[in-house]
Structure formats: structure tokens, C-alpha cells
Ligand code: COA
């Protein structure tokens with residue numbers, strides 16, 4: 302089953318399942334999706350109560366209306382299986398698998414879901430945060446073309462990538478960019494959503510805004526977030542600007558002219574515009590409409 306490509310995933314907030322206040326807060330936030338975390342945001346002693354808290358929260362009336370994802374510990378850890386069963390019981394839109402190394406990890410999770418009679422609408426998301434995942438990203442993303450594999454989104458895990466590769470972040474994200482670009486390229490090849498990693502410095506929203514702009518320019522669909530303050534800048538950065546909307550409307554209007562209706566290419570102000578630009582313009586306007594429908 303393919304998801305609507307128009308699904309907005311501009312701002313995707315991690316919420317530690319162990320934090321009752323954050324859980325309650327998550328119901329009222331304007332992010333496009335929430336990832337309830339049972340993995341690294343939850344200490345070893347908190348795993349069991351966090352599962353219980355999350356199950357009870359998501360079965361209550363405070364469950365948010367947005368897309369809901371649960372991140373579990375990897376199956377190779379002592380918590381993986383219990384997390385998986387708890388996540389399944391939470392009826393999320395997707396389960397996010399951490400520390401994925403290659404396609405086998407996705408296929409194993411998929412088989413485990415089939416064993417629990419999970420419906421086809423329950424999707425898998427994958428953290429790309431190990432060197433092997435980056436090296437295997439092409440094969441991983443190919444699974445996006447196989448509906449049975451359930452994979453619908455890849456999420457850059459930049460903190461783990463920095464840790465595993467020992468790359469320096471003294472110069473900002475520069476040295477990470479080649480790997481991040483590979484993730485975006487593979488996501489496009491596999492028809493997947495691509496989400497950028499988090500910005501740890503959640504008080505500096507100006508720097509955060511710049512990082513969102515950079516991520517958007519790289520082709521990411523959205524950014525993963527750690528703090529509610531990051532939601533508005535991410536939504537803004539990953540929404541079409543007024544200029545982009547005007548440009549898209551112009552392109553649609555050009556091709557709608559009777560004399561251009563059957564032409565493959567037109568010329569406007571010394572610029573060539575092809576039908577592929579029309580497709581891009583239509584997709585942008587659809588996204589814009591979707592955002593407007595949400596009252597933004
Ligand atoms: N989700 C929901 N609510 C959050 C939140 C989050 N990720 N982060 C903070 N909040 C809430 C706080 O609970 C607080 O709520 P209140 O108004 O009811 O008191 C409010 O937002 C303001 O929080 P603030 O005091 O600015 O931050 P903090 O010091 O409480 O928390 C962090 C800072 C980094 C510990 C916290 O943002 C966090 O845990 N983020 C997620 C970490 C995570 O999931 N990491 C794993 C993936 S990388």
C-alpha cells in the first residue's frame with residue numbers, strides 16, 4: 302500500500318516516552334508528526350515504566366491527531382522484543398527502527414509484524430545512523446519500492462553517525478554532508494520520505510533555522526526535532542515560500558494557455574520551461590494547498 306505522497310513531514314518531534322510532561326505536551330503541538338522514543342532518550346531503568354506510560358497515553362483521549370511513530374530499541378538489545386510488542390499495542394502509524402545496518406533488519410521487522418497480523422497501513426521507518434547503513438543505503442531504500450516491506454521513511458541519525466565515524470563537527474555539519482546527500486538520493490530512488498537529523502542546540506533558533514534551510518536545499522522533506530521551540534522554524538523552512546507559489550502558479554498558467562496546451566516546452570522571459578517543471582509546480586501547489594487546509 303502506498304502512502305499519499307502529499308503527507309507533510311516537515312517537523313517531526315522526538316518525545317521521550319519516559320517524560321510524562323512531554324507526553325502530555327505533545328498532544329497540543331503543531332508538529333506534523335511525533336516520534337515517541339523508547340530508545341536513547343530513555344534510561345535503562347526507565348524502559349519498562351516508559352512502555353507502560355506510552356501505552357496508556359496513546360490509548361487515552363490525549364493521543365495527538367498527527368502522525369504517530371514509536372521508536373523502539375533494536376531487536377539485538379535486551380529491550381527490543383518488549384518494545385516491539387508495546388509499540389504494536391500503541392497502534393502507531395509507523396515503528397521506527399534504530400541502528401539499522403541493511404535491508405535484512407527491515408525485512409526481519411516486517412516478518413515480525415506479519416506474525417502479529419499487523420495491517421498493511423502500519424509502516425516501518427529506519428534510522429540511518431551506522432556506517433553500514435550509509436554504505437548500504439541504496440539497497441535499503443530499494444525496499445521502498447516493495448510495498449510488502451512497509452518501509453516509508455529514512456531518518457538521519459547524525460549524533461550516532463558522528464559517534465561511530467569519529468568525524469569532526471568543529472566546522473559544523475560540512476563533513477557530514479556527503480553522507481546526508483546519499484541518504485536523500487537513495488530516498489528519492491526508493492520513493493521514501495527523508496528526514497534530517499536533530500540539532501542539539503535547541504536554544505539557538507537562528508542557527509536552527511539556517512540548518513533547516515540547508516536541509517531543505519539538500520532535498521530533505523523535513524527535520525527531526527528535540528524541542529517544541531523548533532517546530533515553527535521547521536514548518537516555515539519546509540513550506541513553499543510566497544515566491545515559489547507565485548512561480549508555480551505562473552508555470553501552471555503558461556501551460557494552460559490554449560497555444561501551449563500541446564507543447565512540451567515554452568519560453569518565458571528568456572527561460573525554458575518544460576513539462577517536468579509543470580509537474581514540479583503542481584506538486585508544490587498541492588503541498589501549499591495541504592498546508593493551507595491546516596490553517597497555517
Ligand atoms: N516533546 C514534548 N515536550 C517537550 C519536549 C519534547 N521533546 N522538550 C521539552 N518539552 C516541554 C517541556 O516538558 C516543558 O513543558 P512545560 O511547559 O509543560 O513545562 C517545555 O517543553 C519547555 O521545555 P524546556 O524547559 O525548554 O526544556 P527541558 O529542559 O525541559 O528539556 C530536553 C530539554 C533536551 C531534555 C528535552 O527537550 C528533551 O528531552 N528532548 C527530546 C530528547 C530526545 O528525545 N532525544 C532522543 C532523540 S535525539
Ligand code: MG
Nearest residue numbers: 341430458461
Ligand atoms: Mg541514535
